[in-house]
Each structure stands twice: as C-alpha cells, then as structure tokens.
Amino acid sequence: xxxxxxxxxxxxxxxxxxxxxCSSGNGETQGETAASTSxxxxxxxxxxxxxxxxxxxxxxxLTGTLKMYGPGLFAEVGQEGSIxxxxxxxxPGYQVVIDRWNELYPNVELDIEPIPWDNWKAALQTAAxxxxxxxxxxxxxxxxxxxxxQPYLDQDTELESQLTMLTLRRNEELAPLDQVVPxxxxxxxxxxxxxxxxxxxxNYGVELPDYETWTLDxxxxxxxxTTGTDPxxxxxxxxxxxxxxSDAYKxxxxxxxxxxxxxxxxxDTNAIKDTKVNFVNDKTAEVLDYIAEFxxxxxxxxxEGLDLANAWTEDxxxxxxxxxNPYNVYNTLKANGLDDQFMLAALPQIQDGPYKGIxxxxxxxxxxxxxxxxxxxxxxxxxxxFMVTDSVVQQWILDTxxxxxxxxxxxxxxxxxxxxFADPIKYVIxxxxxxxxCSENQCYDSGNFGTFMNDLATVINEMYQGNMDHxxxxxxxxxxxxxxLSTLN
Numbered sequence: 001x002x003x004x005x006x007x008x009x010x011x012x013x014x015x016x017x018x019x020x021x022c023s024s025g026n027g028e029t030q031g032e033t034a035a036s037t038s039x040x041x042x043x044x045x046x047x048x049x050x051x052x053x054x055x056x057x058x059x060x061x062l063t064g065t066l067k068m069y070g071p072g073l074f075a076e077v078g079q080e081g082s083i084x085x086x087x088x089x090x091x092p093g094y095q096v097v098i099d100r101w102n103e104l105y106p107n108v109e110l111d112i113e114p115i116p117w118d119n120w121k122a123a124l125q126t127a128a129x130x131x132x133x134x135x136x137x138x139x140x141x142x143x144x145x146x147x148x149x150q151p152y153l154d155q156d157t158e159l160e161s162q163l164t165m166l167t168l169r170r171n172e173e174l175a176p177l178d179q180v181v182p183x184x185x186x187x188x189x190x191x192x193x194x195x196x197x198x199x200x201x202x203n204y205g206v207e208l209p210d211y212e213t214w215t216l217d218x219x220x221x222x223x224x225x226t227t228g229t230d231p232x233x234x235x236x237x238x239x240x241x242x243x244x245x246s247d248a249y250k251x252x253x254x255x256x257x258x259x260x261x262x263x264x265x266x267x268d269t270n271a272i273k274d275t276k277v278n279f280v281n282d283k284t285a286e287v288l289d290y291i292a293e294f295x296x297x298x299x300x301x302x303x304e305g306l307d308l309a310n311a312w313t314e315d316x317x318x319x320x321x322x323x324x325n326p327y328n329v330y331n332t333l334k335a336n337g338l339d340d341q342f343m344l345a346a347l348p349q350i351q352d353g354p355y356k357g358i359x360x361x362x363x364x365x366x367x368x369x370x371x372x373x374x375x376x377x378x379x380x381x382x383x384x385x386f387m388v389t390d391s392v393v394q395q396w397i398l399d400t401x402x403x404x405x406x407x408x409x410x411x412x413x414x415x416x417x418x419x420x421f422a423d424p425i426k427y428v429i430x431x432x433x434x435x436x437x438c439s440e441n442q443c444y445d446s447g448n449f450g451t452f453m454n455d456l457a458t459v460i461n462e463m464y465q466g467n468m469d470h471x472x473x474x475x476x477x478x479x480x481x482x483x484x485l486s487t488l489n
Contacts, residue, residue, distance in 0.1 A: 063107040064376055066383055069127045070137025072366040073188060075114030077400050087335035091400045100392040101383070108379065131373040134380045139369035140167040140184030141439065141447055146369035148174055149182040152381045163388055164189060164405050164429050167367040168440055169447060177266040177275060180440050184369035185384040188402040189410070191428045192243070192254060192361050193326045194219075194345040200319040203232040211345035211359070211424055216258050216290065219320070219348050223297040226319035239297035241307050241321045245464070248291075249444075249456035250324070255287050256443035257436070258360035260353035263443060272448050273488035279478045285470040292463040292470075303465065312336060322347070324364055327401050330421050343420035346428050353442075361428045362436045365405070403429075450484030452477070 074094045076082070081093035098110050114137075115123055121142065127133045128145035139146050148171070153160055160166065167184030175181045194211075201208055206225045209218060223239030230237050243250045256263075261283040267274030299307035299318065310316055312332045323329050326344055333339040346359035368387065370380045387393055394409035403425065404410050410429055414422040439446040446453055459473035468476075 059105050062105055065109045065111055066134050066379055067111040068135035068137055069113045069133045070124055071115050071117045071120045072138050087331045089331050096396045097393055128371050133371045134374040134376045136369045136371050140169055140367055143169055143171050145372050146183050147372050164407055165434055172270055172272050176270055184367040185388055186365040186367045186405045187387050188366045189405055190324050190364035192324050195321045195323055195329055196343050196345055197319050198343055199341050200226050200237055203230050209345055214348050216348045227297040237317045238299045239319050240294055241298055241318045242294050243322050244305055245303045245461050248460040249453050251291050252456050253444045254347050254360045255290055258348055258350050259283055259287055261287050261443050273485055277481045280474040284474055288470040288473055291460055295464050330417050331401055344424040346424055358431045359428055449481050451480055455480050
C-alpha cells in the first residue's frame, strides 16, 4: 500500500481559501459571497483561542504518526485543491486540515492516503487487516474491523450535542439489535432531497409544494400533472426522476420510511441469525407499486441513466429530480445562472408510526472510524473530534461546498446559498431523527442481511420495466434474505 507521507514542515503553508471557496462560479454574486465569508473567517479567528483549548492547542506532549486511508472528500479535493470542471468552483485541498492540525499538535504527523470509491470496502478490509492504519475513512460499514465509539463518547459528554448525527450501525455483539450504536464520526452530510423546477410547475399551473406538509400522494400528483407537453414552451417534460436506477434501492429506503414499513422482527437472542425479515407483506407491496408508478412520469432514458443529460441547463425538462448531492446541484445551477428557476424540497412526510409528520428525507454521509487494530486509538479519537469541532476545519468543509455535521457550522448555510436551497436543507437537518441514514433505519439495514441492497435494486428495476409484479419481487428478496440467514445457523 503506497502511502503519501505528509511532512510537518509544510505546516507553515496555509492555503487562503475564503474567496475562491465561496465563489458563485459565474461571478454574478462573487463579491457579496466573498465578503460574507471573510466576515465568517474573521469571526472564527476570534474564536480560535476557545477552539484551541477544546482540542489541545499547541499540545507538545502527544507524538507519533496517524495513518488514515479511504475514499471521499480528501480524494475529491486533493491535497492542494481542485477546480470543478463543470461549475468552475475552486475547492481548497486538505492541506488546510493538515496545517491546522500541525498548529495544534506539532509533534503528530498525519499520513493520509485517499482512495477512489471503486472497490473501497475490499480495500478498507485489506488495510485494516494489515494493522498499518489508524483511521478508516468511511469504515463504519465494516463493523468487525472498527472500534465502537460509545466509550469515547462517554468520556467526551459534550461532543454529541454539537453534532447533527453520528454514524450508527447495528451490531449483535454490542447492543440489542433494535438499537443502533456509533461506529464512526460523521463529518459531512448529504441529505436526500427533491430539486424542483419552479418554471415547469408554473407553466402547468401546479402549485409549489409546502415541503413541511406534503404527502406521497401530493408528490405523485405533481409528477403526473407536470408530465406532457409544456403548455408554454411546447416541449416534452417529465414529472420526476427518482434516484438513479443503479441505486434504485435508495428509492425503496425513503418510500418505505414514508409508509413506515417496518420489516424487521428483531430476535430475543440478540442474534442476526434469529432475526426475521418480513418482506412479504401488504405494505411492502404498496411501497414497490408506488415506486413502479413513477415509470409513467419519467423519461424513457431513466433506466439507462441518460435522462439527466440536460439537467440543470436551459434544456432541463424534468419537473422534480430526487438527488443525494443538493449542494453540488446548487453550484451547477448557480454556474449556469439558473438558481432562481429552481428550489429544494424535503421529501414527503412520514404517514404514520412514531415519526409521523416529519420528512422521509434521510442522510448519506462521509465519516471516519478508528481501526480496531490501531495502536494509536486515543490519538485517532483526538483527530475525529478535531474534524467535527475545530472552527478552521468547519470553514474548510463549507469552502469545499459540503454540509458539516457540526450544528453551528451547518446553521450558516444561508451565507452560501439562497433561501430556496438553504432553508429546506436546514429543515431536514433540524427534523431528521438520529439514526435515519441511508445505511440504517427502521425499514432498512445495509450491513446485516447479505445481498439485500442489491436484491432491492434488481427487483425495483425489473418492476419498473414491467418484468416483475410486486409479488414476484417480494418473494425474490425474501428468499435471498432467508437463504442468507440460514447460512448463519
């Protein structure tokens, strides 16, 4: 495994990113945004002394090297920064993080090796077994090789209150299976949301949704009403583009949550092998039929992933698009001068159950975990805390156009985007319960049931293309889950 050793001698090279990190991409409001960000940086500089005390500013006692490995933000921006080829947005590199860490811990070297997302789970498992890694970036899905974080959180009792969410998973060895436990620290958030073309809605005379109260029926009716020949432009429009077909299981996640389709019957023995997955039921059938109905209002190019070829341009022809990267979409719209034409909305509210009335939007995230084989676990914990509390790092995350998990930092999104985008994101952040992620929730579990995720994507796409009905789809998934659980016995 090739490592990129990051020398402490580079600590004096601080990258100045307060202007370029917040540029609009088309220059229209760059001056205003840069001024706003400069004020934010100034405010943060005033709080550096306090932040330093919280993380051990100038700590000379801690020594060693922290090695980390994995995909995500570090790989995306690079050490020295990057420029988005579509939007022209400049993003500061993670050298900013290294420089700040070296100010606080001058005798601890960071050895960071970013990797691409291709085969990332296998790569992380190999790295963990080698015993040569302290922090696994995006490693919480690999429960057996990462350190449970509850003992660390119990020692730092104030930390959790500063964060929107933790990286939670189920593990039969640590807690009852109807509970989730922290296996990582979330650093950035990606809420699943709906991007709405206000012009298409207006042309069809369809009222824009109130995203705090709209329902699954409201969303489907809006998709139906905006599919056809635009009465103003005369061009063909489609009502909706769900999350891409290759990740169709994620549509199952949010629709299941909206319908409160709890399929797990957790075992009294606290063992995965004794858990029942009740996938064949009337509510699952309703979930699958709801998703399949989208085919009436989507582009014929959806399954091939080509329906968004003209997304966020003058030729955009889809009224609603469900996305996992709303910040990137906003930047693209801003660069094309179209941000005023669009808005964000939270996904429809949950229909019943303990979370009735809140949005069915959930979060993806970028997180970090402590490798179970690490010889520097306490030092690794210091770095995880640093990534979610240090004010310079939070500014860097905002300047890379990501949403920080830190509550104070993500509350300032309206300094970076218009209210039509910032307010819905903050609404999801403020209302989404702990544990509602794309990996673990009351309707879905990505880590404990074999090929469940891939099977869901398969049957949803087969139904979408008319090759399966909901009975065949449910039986297919149920058989594979049961077969997997039988192997554990």
